[in-house]
Amino acid sequence: MEYPRPILTVDVVVLALDEGALQLGTLTRPEDPFAGCPALPGGFVRVDEDQNTRAAALRVLHDKIGLVDPFCQQLATFSGPTRDPRGWSASVAYYALVPADRLAEVKAHTRLTWNPAAEAQGLAFDHSQIVQAALDRIHTQTTYSSLPALLLGQSFTLADLRHCYELLLRQPLNDSAFRRKIADLDFLEPVPGAQSRSTARPAQLYRQRSDKLALFDRTI
Amino acid sequence: MEYPRPILTVDVVVLALDEGALQLGTLTRPEDPFAGCPALPGGFVRVDEDQNTRAAALRVLHDKIGLVDPFCQQLATFSGPTRDPRGWSASVAYYALVPADRLAEVKAHTRLTWNPAAEAQGLAFDHSQIVQAALDRIHTQTTYSSLPALLLGQSFTLADLRHCYELLLRQPLNDSAFRRKIADLDFLEPVPGAQSRSTARPAQLYRQRSDKLALFDRTI
DNA sequence: CGAATAGTGTCTATAAGACACTATATA
DNA sequence: TATATAGTGTCTTATAGACACTATTCG
Numbered sequence: 001m002e003y004p005r006p007i008l009t010v011d012v013v014v015l016a017l018d019e020g021a022l023q024l025g026t027l028t029r030p031e032d033p034f035a036g037c038p039a040l041p042g043g044f045v046r047v048d049e050d051q052n053t054r055a056a057a058l059r060v061l062h063d064k065i066g067l068v069d070p071f072c073q074q075l076a077t078f079s080g081p082t083r084d085p086r087g088w089s090a091s092v093a094y095y096a097l098v099p100a101d102r103l104a105e106v107k108a109h110t111r112l113t114w115n116p117a118a119e120a121q122g123l124a125f126d127h128s129q130i131v132q133a134a135l136d137r138i139h140t141q142t143t144y145s146s147l148p149a150l151l152l153g154q155s156f157t158l159a160d161l162r163h164c165y166e167l168l169l170r171q172p173l174n175d176s177a178f179r180r181k182i183a184d185l186d187f188l189e190p191v192p193g194a195q196s197r198s199t200a201r202p203a204q205l206y207r208q209r210s211d212k213l214a215l216f217d218r219t220i
Numbered sequence: 221m222e223y224p225r226p227i228l229t230v231d232v233v234v235l236a237l238d239e240g241a242l243q244l245g246t247l248t249r250p251e252d253p254f255a256g257c258p259a260l261p262g263g264f265v266r267v268d269e270d271q272n273t274r275a276a277a278l279r280v281l282h283d284k285i286g287l288v289d290p291f292c293q294q295l296a297t298f299s300g301p302t303r304d305p306r307g308w309s310a311s312v313a314y315y316a317l318v319p320a321d322r323l324a325e326v327k328a329h330t331r332l333t334w335n336p337a338a339e340a341q342g343l344a345f346d347h348s349q350i351v352q353a354a355l356d357r358i359h360t361q362t363t364y365s366s367l368p369a370l371l372l373g374q375s376f377t378l379a380d381l382r383h384c385y386e387l388l389l390r391q392p393l394n395d396s397a398f399r400r401k402i403a404d405l406d407f408l409e410p411v412p413g414a415q416s417r418s419t420a421r422p423a424q425l426y427r428q429r430s431d432k433l434a435l436f437d438r439t440i
Numbered sequence: 441c442g443a444a445t446a447g448t449g450t451c452t453a454t455a456a457g458a459c460a461c462t463a464t465a466t467a
Numbered sequence: 468t469a470t471a472t473a474g475t476g477t478c479t480t481a482t483a484g485a486c487a488c489t490a491t492t493c494g
Contacts (some may be wrong), residue, residue, distance in 0.1 A: 003266055003267070004267050004268075005226070005227065005228060005266045005267075006225070006228050006265060006267050007225065008225060008226050008228060008310055008425045013260070016255060017302065029434035043227060043309075044222075044223045045223070045299075045310070046223055047223070047224050047225075047226050047301065047307070047308035048224075051300055051301065051302040052298075053299045053310060054301045056272070074296055074297065076294055076296075077294065077297045078271040078272075079265075079272045079273045079312070080271055081267065081271065087267070088265075088267035090228055090265070090273060090308070090310070090312070092297045144389060208252075219438065219439075
């Protein structure tokens with residue numbers, strides 16, 4: 001028994017750190033539905049070339065944003081008869097993070113518009129709702145993982161990392177307790193000899209031991 | 221621009237507590253593909269009647285299992301060209317919990333087969349993998365929510381609840397610390413006057429203040 | 441040297457684990 | 468009253484917060 005098939009798309013919440021805030025990358029839709037409206041980068045799943053919806057999301061990120069092999073995780077699937085005027089549709093939503101040291105090239109080579117993620121509204125389809133769900137997820141993951149480190153560049157100081165956690169958690173963290181926890185968690189290693197520039201004592205630079213997300217037993 | 225549309229289905233990991241273990245409900249597939257093979261209850265999304273994939277999952281639970289309005293949350297979407305021999309498909313997976321006091325009626329009225337969830341293997345499609353993802357999610361949610369209480373009946377003792385947490389966490393919990401935490405979390409209320417039967421001092425019965433999942437700030 | 445930020449040491453507060461102790465039902 | 472499980476009190480231990488103190492660089 002077969003049934004009429006719904007539309008299946010992927011959409012990606014692309015986030016980066018810039019100007020001290022979490023920024024959302026959107027594309028202006030060139031055609032209907034929602035022509036001229038900002039929307040999440042996304043597209044139809046192509047059954048002839050995509051191995052799964054994640055591959056479809058990575059294809060979209062590569063083709064539309066020039067972003068290769070980013071951190072990209074499935075968020076949830078949003079569906080219904082009215083979210084897309086073309087008909088009953090389901091969109092598998094992903095969220096991707098652009099590291100600080102790749103943001104310049106992404107900005108230079110694509111039509112992506114960047115705006116503070118917290119102010120995202122008026123997006124096409126139900127994309128505002130998808131962004132909100134992504135922000136909630138990222139807030140939660142920040143409490144028990146190294147996710148904020150994925151927004152920073154190759155190397156960073158502990159002050160950089162703490163500021164990133166504080167930004168995503170929207171609350172200040174105790175500096176000495178933060179250092180203690182980061183040391184205990186052991187997901188960073190010092191970049192030997194490297195130091196940061198400033199008018200005062202330079203800070204030690206660190207990098208992640210792995211390019212993967214580190215999960216903690218307890219909250220940060 | 222339109223593309224060939226993939227198959228879109230929903231599948232539900234149905235779990236209940238029985239005989240001191242977490243049990244998975246499966247249905248034997250009546251027809252190809254995978255005829256005669258145990259599979260998760262599921263089905264095609266029907267664009268003419270389902271308001272979204274969650275409604276499709278609830279329809280499946282109602283029609284195939286006689287389970288009305290259970291706790292049912294989206295797990296993830298599994299997709300690809302080979303997971304279903306009929307073609308490129310995506311399945312939005314959900315997990316649902318059957319409370320202990322509704323298990324008997326579910327068992328009586330449906331063809332569901334129950335087996336320990338931890339031993340699930342040889343299921344149709346990629347359903348074994350979906351079950352594993354659901355068990356991982358439930359394990360995680362048990363550490364910071366009242367999820368185990370949703371597997372128990374209307375009222376239960378603190379010993380019942382602790383056993384349920386211990387079962388899902390696969391580790392013993394300190395009894396007095398557990399009581400302290402449950403009291404602090406304040407998601408239970410005593411059922412007045414009610415007591416449990418046993419050969420020794422009866423225990424106070426409790427029920428959840430809300431039928432919703434309570435989320436904790438810290439780990440249990 | 442003074443300013444500024446980096447990093448450490450340590451005291452206090454809070455929550456978890458251990459476990460002895462009391463409470464209350466039935467046989 | 469003996470026993471079995473329910474439930475409490477409290478000491479110890481681990482971790483987080485507060486904050487003063489030392490360290491290091493530059494102008």
